[in-house]
Amino acid sequence: MGVLTDYFRAADAATVVRALELRDGGLPPLDGDGSSDEAFDGAFDGVEAKGVDPDVLLGQLVAAALGEPWxxxxVTETAVWPTTPKPGPSGPEDEDDPWATGPWAAELGTAARDALAGVPDERVPEVVGRWAEAEEWDGADQSDLLPLAEELISLARRARAAGEQLYCWMSL
Structure with a gap:
């Protein structure tokens, strides 16, 4: 079973929560055309990135962008969905708890957004080459990761230019 992971941009957490409430936690479709529709009749501008979790794999891309170790x-995260109180250290008490079943959404820290947005075009292949070395990719080829990295970097640039935050939506 893989984890579905989408990254998108939005003005604020309240906008994201409102959209998720309208769809019972399901992320609105991603439009990928560089536009963000806060009326929710369209979609969030985002990238489908199945299995690219914020902590490790996106963190590896951010580390490569910054030229520092992972x-x-x-990548800091602030949970925005579910909106119920987060369970304690022992985890959810009920298997139907939305914290156990998902989906989940989190706002990513501006440092990650800015690190990705700040990668100059001429450095993208170098950054992706370093990202491809992450053991979690299990030998993936740099050319296979380049389109995804370019999409994530472009999304971060659009978010920064619009004064928006990056968000991650995950589901099992």
Whole structure:
């Protein structure tokens, strides 16, 4: 079973929560055309990135963009969905708890957005080459990862230019 992971941009967490409430937690379709529709009759501008979790794989891309080693706290996240209180250290008490079943959405820290947005075009192949070395990719070829990295970098640039945040939506 893989984790579905989408990255998108939005003005704020309240906008994301409103959209998720309208769709019972399901992310509105991603339009990928560089536009963001806050009226929700369209879609969020985003990227489908199945299995690219924010902590490790996106964190590895951010580390490559910054030219520094990966560390677990490189991409900070603030949960925005579910909106119920987060369970304690022992986890959800009920298997039907939305924290156990998902979907989940989190706002990513501006440092990750800005690191990706700040990658100059001429450095993208170098950054992707370093990203491809992450052991989690299990030997993936740089040319296979280049389109996804370019989409994520472009999304971060559009978010920064619009004064928006990056968000991650995940589901099992």
């Amino acid at each position: 560390r677990v706290d490189l």
